[in-house]
Amino acid sequence: MQNMRILQLHCDYIEFTPIKKEIKSAEEIDPQSKHLDEVVVAFVAVEDGDNSEVGKKAMNEIAESMKKVGCNKLLLYPYAHLSSKLASPSTALAIIKEMESRSDGLEVHRAPFGWTKSYKLQVKGHPLAENSKTISVGEEKESTSEALKAESKIQSFWHIMTPDGNMHDIDKFNFAKYENLEVLAKYEAAKKRSVDEPPPHVKLMKKLAIADYEPASDAGNMRFFPNGRLIKSLIERYVTEKVVEYGGFEVETPIMYDSHHPSMESYFNRFPARQYNVNSEGKQLFLRFAACFGQFLMAKDFHMSYKNLPLRLYELTRYSFRREQSGELVGLRRLRAFTMPDCHAMCKDMEQAKEEFRKRFDLSRQVIKGLGLDESDFEMAIRFTEEFYNENKSLIEELVKKIGKPVLVEMWKERFFYFVLKWEFNYVDNLGKASALSTDQIDVENGKRYNIEFTDEMNKPQNPIILHNSPSGAVERVIYVLLEKAAKDQREGRKPGLPLWLAPTQVRVIPVKPEFLNYSEKLVENISQHDVRVDLDDRNESVGKSIRDAETEWIRYIIVIGEKEVSATKLSIRDRKSGNVKELTVDELINEIKEETKDKPFLKMNMNRYVSKRPQIMV
RNA sequence: GCCUCGAUAGCUCAGCCUGGUAGAGCGAACGCCUCGUAAGCGUUAGGCCGCGGGAUCGAAUCCCGCUCGAGGCUCCA
Numbered sequence: 001m002q003n004m005r006i007l008q009l010h011c012d013y014i015e016f017t018p019i020k021k022e023i024k025s026a027e028e029i030d031p032q033s034k035h036l037d038e039v040v041v042a043f044v045a046v047e048d049g050d051n052s053e054v055g056k057k058a059m060n061e062i063a064e065s066m067k068k069v070g071c072n073k074l075l076l077y078p079y080a081h082l083s084s085k086l087a088s089p090s091t092a093l094a095i096i097k098e099m100e101s102r103s104d105g106l107e108v109h110r111a112p113f114g115w116t117k118s119y120k121l122q123v124k125g126h127p128l129a130e131n132s133k134t135i136s137v138g139e140e141k142e143s144t145s146e147a148l149k150a151e152s153k154i155q156s157f158w159h160i161m162t163p164d165g166n167m168h169d170i171d172k173f174n175f176a177k178y179e180n181l182e183v184l185a186k187y188e189a190a191k192k193r194s195v196d197e198p199p200p201h202v203k204l205m206k207k208l209a210i211a212d213y214e215p216a217s218d219a220g221n222m223r224f225f226p227n228g229r230l231i232k233s234l235i236e237r238y239v240t241e242k243v244v245e246y247g248g249f250e251v252e253t254p255i256m257y258d259s260h261h262p263s264m265e266s267y268f269n270r271f272p273a274r275q276y277n278v279n280s281e282g283k284q285l286f287l288r289f290a291a292c293f294g295q296f297l298m299a300k301d302f303h304m305s306y307k308n309l310p311l312r313l314y315e316l317t318r319y320s321f322r323r324e325q326s327g328e329l330v331g332l333r334r335l336r337a338f339t340m341p342d343c344h345a346m347c348k349d350m351e352q353a354k355e356e357f358r359k360r361f362d363l364s365r366q367v368i369k370g371l372g373l374d375e376s377d378f379e380m381a382i383r384f385t386e387e388f389y390n391e392n393k394s395l396i397e398e399l400v401k402k403i404g405k406p407v408l409v410e411m412w413k414e415r416f417f418y419f420v421l422k423w424e425f426n427y428v429d430n431l432g433k434a435s436a437l438s439t440d441q442i443d444v445e446n447g448k449r450y451n452i453e454f455t456d457e458m459n460k461p462q463n464p465i466i467l468h469n470s471p472s473g474a475v476e477r478v479i480y481v482l483l484e485k486a487a488k489d490q491r492e493g494r495k496p497g498l499p500l501w502l503a504p505t506q507v508r509v510i511p512v513k514p515e516f517l518n519y520s521e522k523l524v525e526n527i528s529q530h531d532v533r534v535d536l537d538d539r540n541e542s543v544g545k546s547i548r549d550a551e552t553e554w555i556r557y558i559i560v561i562g563e564k565e566v567s568a569t570k571l572s573i574r575d576r577k578s579g580n581v582k583e584l585t586v587d588e589l590i591n592e593i594k595e596e597t598k599d600k601p602f603l604k605m606n607m608n609r610y611v612s613k614r615p616q617i618m619v
Numbered sequence: 620g621c622c623u624c625g626a627u628a629g630c631u632c633a634g635c636c637u638g639g640u641a642g643a644g645c646g647a648a649c650g651c652c653u654c655g656u657a658a659g660c661g662u663u664a665g666g667c668c669g670c671g672g673g674a675u676c677g678a679a680u681c682c683c684g685c686u687c688g689a690g691g692c693u694c695c696a
Contacts, residue, residue: 198690219687274694290696325693325695327690327691327692327694328692328693330690334695419696422696436695510656512654512655513654540654542654542658543656544655545657545659547655548656548657549658558656560655572655581656616647
């Protein structure tokens with residue numbers, strides 16, 4: 001983004017004298033001193049990329065503020081030092097001259113361009129006397145949706161609900177056995193936090209060559225190395241398989257939408273997210289911040305009967321974009337571009353919606369469990385309107401009972417969002433930060449807004465109730481949770497690791513000497529035939545060194561091949577989980593791995609099988 | 620967006636306070652060693668000390684500005 005920079009000073013007087021030409025292309029002038037009284041001095045730096053549009057805007061803003069201070073005399077003073085990415089002198093001079101000519105009823109003077117000048121000025125003491133501006137065109141001031149502005153006005157009531165269905169005051173609830181829930185409750189309700197160190201997963205994501213920041217992109221847009229891409233792919237496949245099993249139909253929709261499309265405009269103002277804007281051929285497009293629009297627009301064009309419902313549409317959005325505030329982005333926890341599995345179910349009425357809602361609750365619990373988290377790893381929050389609660393107490397109590405521990409409740413006096421009920425599973429990390437994983441909502445508004453219709457039993461058109469579910473939450477956030485969990489293990493003296501089905505390398509073979517390479521290669525080939533990710537440390541390093549490297553990569557099984565193994569059927573296998581070396585045949589090892597990774601997707605190794613052929617990504 | 624802190628070799632960092640030849644470990648290349656469950660040894664290459672200004676005989680070091688990053692705040696439908 002280019003920005004003209006202006007420092008504006010309201011002065012009693014200024015006096016300047018051109019001394020010598022600073023650049024070859026300096027203006028030819030008579031180096032006379034000049035004195036002006038009661039003047040606004042605007043030091044101007046024209047940046048690379050600025051154009052006359054910017055100049056025009058700058059003059060408007062200067063004139064505006066001069067009106068406020070009641071001054072009519074302006075001195076444009078070319079001042080390169082305000083910027084480090086200056087426009088070329090000829091462009092800058094042209095733009096400044098243009099500004100000079102656009103007098104707008106002001107008395108405009110200009111200091112010579114390209115000269116070293118000495119100057120003396122006296123700035124007035126009032127508050128508006130000094131100000132600086134950065135002028136740019138193209139991007140208007142931050143455009144935020146109405147929803148974002150209105151959000152702070154919602155009135156919420158916070159409680160804890162125990163599995164017996166009773167509501168408790170947060171202040172009076174005994175959190176002794178529910179430390180993480182307390183963190184969540186304080187986090188959400190009291191907004192109290194105390195953290196001053198980086199979350200441990202940031203180091204781990206780099207060390208394990210999973211992901212890293214990409215400075216050439218925008219903040220919050222990560223790059224994923226082969227290991228990270230593999231882990232993401234596996235999680236994506238797993239979640240997609242589970243949703244398809246449940247009855248979801250996978251679709252794909254565009255990642256950008258026209259902000260002025262009629263059905264978009266109103267939704268836009270109901271969804272409090274900051275978005276990326278893209279201007280193209282006069283259209284104002286924005287990047288999707290959820291899969292909702294795509295699926296709703298699609299469903300609108302379906303011809304549906306009540307017999308077709310519930311209809312479940314599913315999309316794995318790579319990516320959804322939310323332009324979160326820069327200070328809010330952290331490692332893989334909160335990103336501006338993220339992969340979100342998003343499943344909507346159109347339901348014919350509230351009865352069907354509630355039934356479907358239960359199914360998806362179970363689906364989400366199953367998915368979270370499959371990803372390697374158990375119920376003690378997350379805290380549930382459930383949110384609803386007072387009216388919905390009064391009419392559907394049993395549904396809400398049923399969900400809480402299933403979780404089997406107290407949950408955080410937020411109740412709204414009136415419906416503000418498009419949904420009447422929402423729950424989410426929150427992970428509380430090492431630093432006491434809570435972030436949402438799975439979630440589901442009952443939406444009573446968008447069926448109508450998007451004009452999605454089905455024909456009911458009476459042959460009347462109706463708008464469906466729509467459920468919004470992400471069974472896992474953002475894929476990147478799942479990785480964040482797995483790494484934070486591993487960091488916790490490490491901190492508490494256990495060996496950190498990833499679930500075996502997600503490990504980039506599951507088995508590493510280390511020959512004691514190069515003479516065993518041949519045998520090792522055959523072994524690797526054999527194991528790999530059975531869909532196990534196995535690699536070979538063919539570097540000519542000491543065994544100790546190779547083992548150490550494998551350990552720091554969190555590789556679960558290490559097989560050392562030497563004299564003994566070449567002539568025996570059993571292998572010496574170091575199992576990271578127990579830390580012991582055990583003797584197994586190849587088949588026994590493969591069976592053990594198959595057993596632990598059953599029902600999980602498999603992908604082939606995403607790096608060269610030979611360790612010596614790999615670039616070093618992170619130390 | 621606001622506040623605080625930071626930016627030195629591919630990576631992690633020291634040096635900065637008190638200005639005077641740019642440092643270490645890891646990694647890489649090359650050689651030696653041929654090794655049994657967490658680091659074998661040596662040599663070499665590798666730097667606009669983020670960018671722009673300033674004061675100074677002299678700046679990685681002091682001052683100002685900028686950019687980018689991290690954390691906190693706000694925010695998280």
